[in-house]
Amino acid sequence: xxxxxxxxxxxxxxxxxxxxxxxxxxxxxxxxxxxxxxxxxxxxxxxxxxxxxxxxxxxxxxxxxxxxxxxxxxxxxxxxxxxxxxxxxxxxxxxxxxxxxxxxxxxxxxxxxxxxxxxxxxxxxxxxxxxxxxxxxxxxxxxxxxxxxxxxxxxxxxxxxxxxxxxxxxxxxxxxxxxxxxxxxxxxxxxxxxxxxxxxxxxxxxxxxxxxxxxxxxxxxxxxxxxxxxxxxxxxxxxxxxxxxxxxxxxxxxxxxxxxxxxxxxxxxxxxxxxxxxxxxxxxxxxxxxxxxxxxxxxxxxxxxxxxxxxxxxxxxxxxxxxxxxxxxxxxxxxxxxxxxxxxxxxxxxxxxxxxxxxxxxxxxxxxxxxxxxxxxxxxxxxxxxxxxxxxxxxxxxxxxxxxxxxxxxxxxxxxxxxxxxxxxxxxxx
Amino acid sequence: xxxxxxxxxxxxxxxxxxxxxxxxxxxxxxxxxxxxxxxxxxxxxxxxxxxxxxxxxxxxxxxxxxxxxxxxxxxxxxxxxxxxxxxxxxxxxxxxxxxxxxxxxxxxxxxxxxxxxxxxxxxxxxxxxxxxxxxxxxxxxxxxxxxxxxxxxxxxxxxxxxxxxxxxxxxxxxxxxxxxxxxxxxxxxxxxxxxxxxxxxxxxxxxxxxxxxxxxxxxxxxxxxxxxxxxxxxxxxxxxxxxxxxxxxxxxxxxxxxxxxxxxxxxxxxxxxxxxxxxxxxxxxxxxxxxxxxxxxxxxxxxxxxxxxxxxxxxxxxxxxxxxxxxxxxxxxxxxxxxxxxxxxxxxxxxxxxxxxxxxxxxxxxxxxxxxxxxxxxxxxxxxxxxxxxxxxxxxxxxxxxxxxxxxxxxxxxxxxxxxxxxxxxxxxx
Numbered sequence: 133x134x135x136x137x138x139x140x141x142x143x144x145x146x147x148x149x150x151x152x153x154x155x156x157x158x159x160x161x162x163x164x165x166x167x168x169x170x171x172x173x174x175x176x177x178x179x180x181x182x183x184x185x186x187x188x189x190x191x192x193x194x195x196x197x198x199x200x201x202x203x204x205x206x207x208x209x210x211x212x213x214x215x216x217x218x219x220x221x222x223x224x225x226x227x228x229x230x231x232x233x234x235x236x237x238x239x240x241x242x243x244x245x246x247x248x249x250x251x252x253x254x255x256x257x258x259x260x261x262x263x264x265x266x267x268x269x270x271x272x273x274x275x276x277x278x279x280x281x282x283x284x285x286x287x288x289x290x291x292x293x294x295x296x297x298x299x300x301x302x303x304x305x306x307x308x309x310x311x312x313x314x315x316x317x318x319x320x321x322x323x324x325x326x327x328x329x330x331x332x333x334x335x336x337x338x339x340x341x342x343x344x345x346x347x348x349x350x351x352x353x354x355x356x357x358x359x360x361x362x363x364x365x366x367x368x369x370x371x372x373x374x375x376x377x378x379x380x381x382x383x384x385x386x387x388x389x390x391x392x393x394x395x396x397x398x399x400x401x402x403x404x405x406x407x408x409x410x411x412x413x414x415x416x417x418x419x420x421x422x423x424x425x426x427x428x429x430x431x432x433x434x435x436x437x438x439x440x441x442x443x444x445x446x447x448x449x450x451x452x453x454x455x456x457x458x459x460x461x462x463x464x465x466x467x468x469x470x471x472x473x474x475x476x477x478x479x480x481x482x483x484x485x486x487x488x489x490x491x492x493x494x495x496x497x498x499x500x501x502x503x504x505x506x507x508x509x510x511x512x513x514x515x516x517x518x519x520x521x522x523x524x525x526x527x528x529x530x531x532x533x534x535x536x537x538x539x540x541x542x543x544x545x546x547x548x549x550x551x552x553x554x555x556x557x558x559x560x561x562x
Numbered sequence: 563x564x565x566x567x568x569x570x571x572x573x574x575x576x577x578x579x580x581x582x583x584x585x586x587x588x589x590x591x592x593x594x595x596x597x598x599x600x601x602x603x604x605x606x607x608x609x610x611x612x613x614x615x616x617x618x619x620x621x622x623x624x625x626x627x628x629x630x631x632x633x634x635x636x637x638x639x640x641x642x643x644x645x646x647x648x649x650x651x652x653x654x655x656x657x658x659x660x661x662x663x664x665x666x667x668x669x670x671x672x673x674x675x676x677x678x679x680x681x682x683x684x685x686x687x688x689x690x691x692x693x694x695x696x697x698x699x700x701x702x703x704x705x706x707x708x709x710x711x712x713x714x715x716x717x718x719x720x721x722x723x724x725x726x727x728x729x730x731x732x733x734x735x736x737x738x739x740x741x742x743x744x745x746x747x748x749x750x751x752x753x754x755x756x757x758x759x760x761x762x763x764x765x766x767x768x769x770x771x772x773x774x775x776x777x778x779x780x781x782x783x784x785x786x787x788x789x790x791x792x793x794x795x796x797x798x799x800x801x802x803x804x805x806x807x808x809x810x811x812x813x814x815x816x817x818x819x820x821x822x823x824x825x826x827x828x829x830x831x832x833x834x835x836x837x838x839x840x841x842x843x844x845x846x847x848x849x850x851x852x853x854x855x856x857x858x859x860x861x862x863x864x865x866x867x868x869x870x871x872x873x874x875x876x877x878x879x880x881x882x883x884x885x886x887x888x889x890x891x892x893x894x895x896x897x898x899x900x901x902x903x904x905x906x907x908x909x910x911x912x913x914x915x916x917x918x919x920x921x922x923x924x925x926x927x928x929x930x931x932x933x934x935x936x937x938x939x940x941x942x943x944x945x946x947x948x949x950x951x952x953x954x955x956x957x958x959x960x961x962x963x964x965x966x967x968x969x970x971x972x973x974x975x976x977x978x979x980x981x982x983x984x985x986x987x988x989x990x991x992x
Contacts, residue, residue, distance in 0.1 A: 142773065143773070143775060143784075144584075144585070144588070144601070145588050145592075145598050145599070145601065146588055146589060146592045146598075146743075146786075147584075147585040147586060147587070147588035147589030147590070147592065148585075148589070148775070148784075149585070150580055150581070150582050150584075150585045151580070151581055151584065151585070151601075152580050154574075154577075154580075154581065154603065155574070155577040155578075155579070155580045155581070156577060157577070158574070158575050158576055158577035159576060159577030159578070160577075162575075162576045162577065168575050168576075169575070169604065169605060169607070169610055170602065170603070170604060170610070170614075171574070171575065171581075171602065171603035172600065172601065172602050172603075173584065173600070173601035173602075174599065174600060174601075175599060177599070180599055180600070184600075187617075202753070202776075203753065203754040203757070204753060204754065204757045204774050205757065205761070205764055205765075206764075206773060206774070238947055238949065239947070243752070243754040243755050243758050244758075245754045245757060245758055246754050263950065263951075263954075286954070409867075411846070414850070415846070415849045415850055415852075415853035415862075415865070416841070416845070416846025416847065416848070416849035416850040416853070416865055416867065417846065417850045418846070419845045419846035419867045419869075420844070420845055420846040420847045420850055420956075422845075423845035423846070423869065423956075424952070424953060424956070426920070426921045426922070426952060427922075428869075429869060429870070432845075432869050433869060433870050433873060434866070434867045434868050434869040434870060434873040434877075435845070435846055435865070435866075435867035435869075436864070436865075436866060436867070437839075437846060437849045437864045437865035437866070437867065438864050439849075439853065439858075439859060439862050439863060439864040439865075440859070440863050440864060442908075443863060443864040443907060447864075447906065447907070476877065477870075477873055477877070478872075490856070491856050492856070522854070522856060523854065526850075526853075526854070
């Protein structure tokens with residue numbers, strides 16, 4: 133099964149947005165075991181889209197088109213599919229009703245232009261959009277399957293995973309060969325050191341294969357096995373996963389969709405404790421990450437974002453003497469913030485952050501950050517030197533704070549020499 | 563001058579890296595005033611690269627190829643250009659010496675495989691690589707200019723800016739044509755309604771062109787003009803921009819790189835006021851957005867994330883009676899939170915959020931959100947019904963809170979029927 137990807141959007145050609153969809157779809161096609169040789173991008177132009185569709189269906193079994201199915205005049209993918217297939221435009225009263233109902237549910241009248249989203253090329257099937265209003269399309273043109281999905285990633289992805297990939301698996305008859313991946317998520321060492329630690333597995337392991345992925349300071353080890361059944365694939369993965377875990381120890385914090393924020397909440401809940409945060413440099417980012425998890429309210433009490441010094445002393449009760457002698461960006465201040473918020477909000481566990489996020493230095497050089505964690509076992513702080521700009525410094529510190537809390541909650545209190553590689557810059561090579 | 567872009571690399575097709583080069587080059591081509599209708603990606607395969615080159619030179623005046631000119635066996639762009647042009651492979655002794663010298667300068671002996679980087683299609687000119695070892699190529703094939711540059715962005719970009727774009731400007735003789743875009747940023751109405759309001763401009767305006775972009779509830783109107791000089795292009799944009807602003811009124815909050823968080827901070831600072839937030843459902847996201855702006859500390863005091871009811875009463879001083887009679891998710895509670903945090907943190911302006919973000923309803927149906935804004939002029943709350951999942955509800959509420967604050971600070975206090983379309987789902991098209 134050969135599959136191509138065509139992204140539609142003048143803003144892509146103008147470089148105003150990056151074509152992340154093509155990468156996402158490419159990764160999914162690879163996982164599913166499909167061949168994928170061509171990606172293309174064209175603007176919002178009926179003729180050029182139609183020509184690209186005809187080129188693709190001439191050499192592939194399937195084509196996935198992203199973008200151009202919204203409600204505005206420059207959304208012309210539907211028209212282009214008609215042109216490529218020599219089909220008329222049809223109209224779905226059912227879809228029109230769905231659109232009207234969605235608008236009405238929000239107490240509003242639908243602008244007429246939205247009815248464009250109820251149009252579809254004659255012979256096409258609609259694919260439900262669970263995250264937005266524009267339905268996707270599936271149509272067979274001269275023996276090739278053509279799909280059209282929204283350009284918005286959050287709307288595109290469910291259609292890809294729930295409709296298109298399963299459909300193509302069935303169509304290709306290769307549904308019985310399954311590809312299974314396990315993502316072993318780690319934090320604490322650099323990608324290159326982990327690659328060194330696992331080098332022999334990387335070199336010798338054929339099924340499963342071993343790959344490394346880095347994002348936001350977390351390194352993922354992906355094990356991918358191909359077998360007749362999912363059970364068999366998992367059986368191939370299990371011994372390699374066990375070996376990876378043995379070598380990486382407490383660096384491993386989760387599997388697949390586990391996130392560090394969920395792991396932290398689960399650990400706090402397992403102890404029967406409550407959690408709070410006190411944030412200066414990250415200013416709410418740790419709290420926002422924790423509360424992105426449904427049910428966070430079971431253990432999360434709240435946060436004090438103490439952006440100004442007098443909020444740290446006045447609200448959190450950080451002793452003035454500590455700030456005067458140690459500074460705002462210090463381990464002593466971070467510990468006092470953590471203990472202060474635990475007392476104020478009635479929490480057993482507290483995470484605190486302070487630091488100099490830039491672009492101008494505050495007391496310390498830009499990137500000098502401090503995280504403190506308080507538990508009923510005690511309070512400990514850790515200084516970090518984070519590379520990059522303000523946004524990156526804040527994001528990496530947020531992730532580091534959650535991981536240091538995880539380690540403390542797991543009884544693996546850190547020393548100042550542990551996990552010193554987490555702040556390595558992501559590799560830029562390609 | 564029509565220019566195409568071809569990215570070479572199996573890792574792009576596998577989704578292991580994102581094709582940022584295409585976006586970078588697209589933006590540069592637009593700035594230079596070249597027409598750019600097609601981008602493509604193929605893997606490290608001689609035949610498919612050669613076929614893509616022939617397709618491009620059949621319809622464009624120039625083609626920029628990124629990637630596949632490194633030293634390893636899978637770098638086959640040079641071979642593919644030979645195949646497309648029917649040319650022999652030549653070898654540059656001078657380039658070989660340059661390579662050997664660069665390795666020697668680092669005290670290392672060059673692996674023989676690196677001599678591949680001294681090969682070039684007969685008739686091609688080499689383009690110096692100031693950031694790496696692989697030289698770029700420029701070659702005329704059947705009247706079209708074909709360029710090959712490294713896939714590493716840091717090596718690609720200097721060749722693009724210093725060699726390729728200036729060369730094409732000279733070749734096209736249109737060195738003087740520039741393209742200028744203005745992005746008019748709005749919030750408050752749906753993309754489809756804005757498209758309706760501006761429909762005649764969209765239909766009739768040729769220079770500048772009008773386009774619509776949506777992200778996170780904000781709608782952008784892009785005006786793009788082509789002219790001999792930047793000044794002339796801006797002169798073409800000015801009257802259309804004035805008309806768009808006239809029709810959209812207070813919905814317009816900024817231009818180009820303006821963000822709502824920066825606009826809010828500037829308004830607070832202009833009044834000589836201080837700002838704080840009290841957040842329940844958004845749990846720090848409003849504070850995190852505001853503090854993403856460098857210098858936010860000039861006006862931002864801090865935030866109380868009051869995730870639990872007793873934190874709202876105990877720390878923010880929301881009267882128990884209000885929660886008991888009106889509920890936690892109510893305009894009265896949101897107003898009391900805003901006033902409470904202003905008093906506690908010594909702020910003149912406060913933004914408060916509460917609501918039911920899901921996935922399970924809390925008091926009210928999922929997506930029932932309330933934002934309150936307090937200024938020295940008074941306190942007002944606004945109920946919102948936000949579609950989507952937890953992540954989306956929180957993100958849209960954060961954006962809405964900042965925009966409602968902007969309107970209040972600009973003296974445009976909202977009524978309950980204003981800006982009712984802001985919470986429309988993002989359109990699927992792009």
